[in-house]
Amino acid sequence: RKKVTVNTIASLYRKKSPITVLTAYDYPTGLLVDRGHCDICLVGDSLAMVALGLPNTSALTVDDMIYHSKAVARGCTAALRVVDMPTGSFQISPEEALRNAFRLMKEGEAEAVKLEGGAEMAETVKRITQAGIPVMGHIGLTPQHENALGGFRVQGKTAKKAEKILRDALALQEAGCFSMVVECVPSPVAETITSMLSVPTIGIGAGPKTSGQVLVTMDMFGVFDRFVPKFCKTYGDFGQSMTGAIEKFVQEVKDGSFPDPESHTYAMASPKEVEEWA
Ligand code: KIV
Ligand code: NA
Numbered sequence: 001r002k003k004v005t006v007n008t009i010a011s012l013y014r015k016k017s018p019i020t021v022l023t024a025y026d027y028p029t030g031l032l033v034d035r036g037h038c039d040i041c042l043v044g045d046s047l048a049m050v051a052l053g054l055p056n057t058s059a060l061t062v063d064d065m066i067y068h069s070k071a072v073a074r075g076c077t078a079a080l081r082v083v084d085m086p087t088g089s090f091q092i093s094p095e096e097a098l099r100n101a102f103r104l105m106k107e108g109e110a111e112a113v114k115l116e117g118g119a120e121m122a123e124t125v126k127r128i129t130q131a132g133i134p135v136m137g138h139i140g141l142t143p144q145h146e147n148a149l150g151g152f153r154v155q156g157k158t159a160k161k162a163e164k165i166l167r168d169a170l171a172l173q174e175a176g177c178f179s180m181v182v183e184c185v186p187s188p189v190a191e192t193i194t195s196m197l198s199v200p201t202i203g204i205g206a207g208p209k210t211s212g213q214v215l216v217t218m219d220m221f222g223v224f225d226r227f228v229p230k231f232c233k234t235y236g237d238f239g240q241s242m243t244g245a246i247e248k249f250v251q252e253v254k255d256g257s258f259p260d261p262e263s264h265t266y267a268m269a270s271p272k273e274v275e276e277w278a
Contacts, residue, residue, distance in 0.1 A: 020039045021038065041080070065085075122174065125137065220234055
């Protein structure tokens, strides 16, 4: 596979070819995302819930993101690797945000970073992009603001609230974002925002008119089913088939049919050796 860069993403956008994004938190998933020809592999902070079983993303540190991002990078070499800045790592000051973005690049092998927020993050985005680090924005439903938003709910349902999201999008574009995630907004809102921008929007729960789509891989595999939002489509029931495989292993070990004495077993050098050993 040819290496995907931010230029590739810009070129897909110009050709109106939808941009595909999936998450990965470990080596095997990074490998799968790459082999499936996905354009962008996102090491999202959703890893807190999906890979670590935490109730939300708030406990994640830059070190956690680096640990997972390094593992993903070993498997995912062609897709553009974007790594989420965890909450608290970019809000204190643009300087601290830049320092942490560099850590994700140098230690976590990120090729771009993503951070949540609108116009209030513009100065920070500018600082990071001017240092040569591509930034992906994230507007609409921003899960790191769960407490302030009063839970995970659709954003921009009124014209006035949609207007604010559009202003955020324009501010992020102006600040230098090469693209932005638009999460959980009504389809007409995402469509208008997309048409007003000259950088690609990556939708999740934002309808079909964005420049690309992102899903959480374990959600769409049907593996992580503790909470499946309306916008998530499952492309397989791997959770069930994986559980089935485990049940089969347990049963076969219990009834002695695994391992098979022929196909899964090593022999000694010769029957004579067996005799001597016994
Ligand atoms: O953390 C994540 O996986 C994300 C995507 C859902 C956009 O931010
Ligand atoms: Na995220």
